[in-house]
C-alpha cells in the first residue's frame with residue numbers, strides 16, 4: 486500500500502501530453518477523478534464487502550434524531566473532524582444526506598418559516614456556486630426563492646426582509662476565504678464548507694457555525710458515493726432537515742454510508758499513524774499526498790498562464806495551517822481564470838481551443854471569467870496546461 490508522492494510520477498515525458506490540440510478537454514464540472522490514483526494505490530484498505538443480508542432495514546438508529554444515520558459513519562465524521570481540526574462537532578447533530586446537494590435543500594426547507602407572507606430570499610455573494618440559484622428555484626417553492634448576490638441584497642434590503650445567506654468558504658468558484666456579507670443579527674446562515682480541507686486551504690481554526698455542510702465528494706474525492714453531512718447546532722432545525730430527507734428519499738443509502746465510513750476511517754488512519762510527516766519513507770498520508778498534488782498543479786497552471794499572457798488568476802494570502810503546521814497559500818479545487826484585454830467571452834475563447842469551462846455568468850459575474858476544474862486525472866490536467874500555454878490572441 487505504498488502511495489507514491491505526486492512528484493515521483495510527474496516526470497513522464499512531456500510529449501505524451503501533447504495531442505496536437507485535437508481532443509476536447511472537459512473541465513466544466515468539478516469531477517474529482519484526481520483522487521483515483523491515491524485510492525488505487527491504497528489497494529484493499531478501503532475495500533468493503535456487503536453481504537446480501539446486510540443493510541436491509543430502512544432504519545439505522547432509532548435512538549438518534551436522524552434515524553437513518555449509520556452510527557459507524559457518524560463516528561468516522563467526528564473522528565476525522567477532530568483530527569483535522571476543521572469543524573467543531575461537540576453538541577452538534579449530524580444529519581446525513583445524499584450528497585451535500587440534498588442537505589442544501591433540506592436546510593432551506595428547515596430554515597424558512599412555514600407560514601411566511603412571502604418566500605424567504607436565499608442569497609450568496611457573487612461569484613457564487615452556480616447550482617445555488619438552480620437548486621433554490623427548481624421547484625418554485627412558496628417557502629424560499631433565489632435572491633441573488635448577497636452584496637446587492639445587503640444594499641437593497643431596506644425593508645429588512647428575512648433571508649438565508651449561503652457562505653461558501655473556500656468559495657466555489659474563486660477559492661476565496663469568506664465570511665457572511667449581509668450583516669444582520671437576525672440573519673440566517675448556512676456555511677457550505679465542502680472545500681475546508683487541508684489539501685485546498687490552511688486550516689486556521691475549527692469552524693463553529695450553526696449549520697455547516699460537508700461532503701465526501703471534495704474531501705476524499707468520492708463524489709459517486711453521494712454522501713454529505715450537516716453539522717447542526719439547533720435540534721429543531723436538525724429535526725426538520727431529517728423530515729425533509731424522510732419525505733424526499735426515506736433516508737440515505739446505508740451501503741453508501743458504510744463505504745464513506747470506511748474511507749473516512751482510512752483517511753484518519755493515515756493521519757493518525759504519522760500526521761503530515763509521513764511515518765515510513767515514501768508513504769504519504771492522504772492530505773499530504775493531495776496537498777502536494779494540488780500544489781504541483783497550481784504551479785504548473787501559473788507557469789502556463791504566464792506563458793500565454795492572455796489570462797490572469799487570483800492570488801491568495803498565505804495562512805498558517807494548524808493541521809499541517811506550515812504556512813501556504815490556498816490552492817483551490819477550481820481555477821478562476823480571467824481573460825485580460827479586449828476579449829469579452831472567456832468561455833467561447835477557450836471553447837475554440839477545445840477547452841470546456843463554465844463562464845462567469847453562471848456564477849453571477851462577467852463572462853470575462855471562467856471556472857476550470859483542477860481535479861481531473863493527471864493526463865487531462867497536463868494536456869490542459871500545455872494547451873493553455875500555447876493560446877494566443
Ligand code: PMP
Pocket residue numbers: 515583584585586587614653657677679699700701702708711712713
Ligand atoms: N457545495 C459546493 C460548494 C460544491 O462545489 C459542491 C460540488 N460541486 C457541492 C456543494 C455538492 O456536493 P455533493 O456532491 O456532496 O452533492
